[in-house]
Amino acid sequence: MYKQTLIDATKAGAAELMRFFNGTFTISNKEGINNLVTEADHASDKAIHSVIKKVFPDHGIVSEEAAEIISDSEYKWIIDPIDGTVNFANGIPICCVSIGVEYNGKMLMGAVYNPILNEFYFAEKGKGATLNDKKILVSSKTEVLKSCLVTGFPYTYLDMPNGPLEVFSRLIRKGIPVRRLGSAAIDLCWVAAGRFDGFYEHQLNAWDSAAGFIIVEEAGGKVTNLNGDVYSPYQPGIVATNSLIHNELVEWVKGNVS
Numbered sequence: 001m002y003k004q005t006l007i008d009a010t011k012a013g014a015a016e017l018m019r020f021f022n023g024t025f026t027i028s029n030k031e032g033i034n035n036l037v038t039e040a041d042h043a044s045d046k047a048i049h050s051v052i053k054k055v056f057p058d059h060g061i062v063s064e065e066a067a068e069i070i071s072d073s074e075y076k077w078i079i080d081p082i083d084g085t086v087n088f089a090n091g092i093p094i095c096c097v098s099i100g101v102e103y104n105g106k107m108l109m110g111a112v113y114n115p116i117l118n119e120f121y122f123a124e125k126g127k128g129a130t131l132n133d134k135k136i137l138v139s140s141k142t143e144v145l146k147s148c149l150v151t152g153f154p155y156t157y158l159d160m161p162n163g164p165l166e167v168f169s170r171l172i173r174k175g176i177p178v179r180r181l182g183s184a185a186i187d188l189c190w191v192a193a194g195r196f197d198g199f200y201e202h203q204l205n206a207w208d209s210a211a212g213f214i215i216v217e218e219a220g221g222k223v224t225n226l227n228g229d230v231y232s233p234y235q236p237g238i239v240a241t242n243s244l245i246h247n248e249l250v251e252w253v254k255g256n257v258s
Helices: 002-020 039-055 085-089 164-172 184-192 206-218 246-254
Strands: 027-029 036-038 060-063 066-069 075-083 096-103 106-114 119-124 129-131 149-151 198-201 222-224 238-241
Touching (some): 002 039, 002 075, 002 096, 002 106, 036 085, 039 096, 060 206, 075 085, 075 206, 096 184, 096 206, 106 184, 119 184, 119 206, 129 206, 149 164, 149 184, 164 246, 184 206, 198 246, 206 238, 222 246, 238 246
Parallel strands (some): 060 075, 149 198
Antiparallel strands (some): 027 036, 060 066, 075 096, 096 106, 119 129, 222 238
């Protein structure tokens, strides 16, 4: 029932994404420059909540676009109704619905759906990861220098030592391709599918990574914080890889390789 509800909720949100994509909708700005929220984000969020609350009215919900629903239940749904809102608002088809299901503090399953590209990613703890119901696995690259990486930047740049621009510069000056798609959930899924060998980002929220995090792990990858320690979606930094380049990429991100 949990899996089917997750699938139904993800598809309900995606239907709203498609209804508005390349159409007319209102756009407003949250705190920080280019931190957009659209009419479609709210419509997707409402549709997702409706599916979940109908089946599991006592579960907790954390969503980017709504107040947290706190519950005594050990289950929590972590929702990004549209990840990649700036892309969505500009008609760029790299955006998705992302929903993770947490049980007793641990990720149980996750779904990420880009209906524009017709890519539905799903993973359940201990059961592997799929793209459109076909098993996916991470890549087999063994060196960062031969890898294709992906990252993201905060809209309000945090001028921190060894921050996003410094790490990006360090990698690209060595000729390492580093892409920037604008959707952390898709970045993670494309690592899981073997399209990218690694992903790192300094500033994420739980709804950005909760679903993609378990999809990477179930596809055979590794996910940690920026220091290489145990990952939690409730802290900002992440490194996700095919596992083979993980320790080396962490050292690049930490500034120990130049």
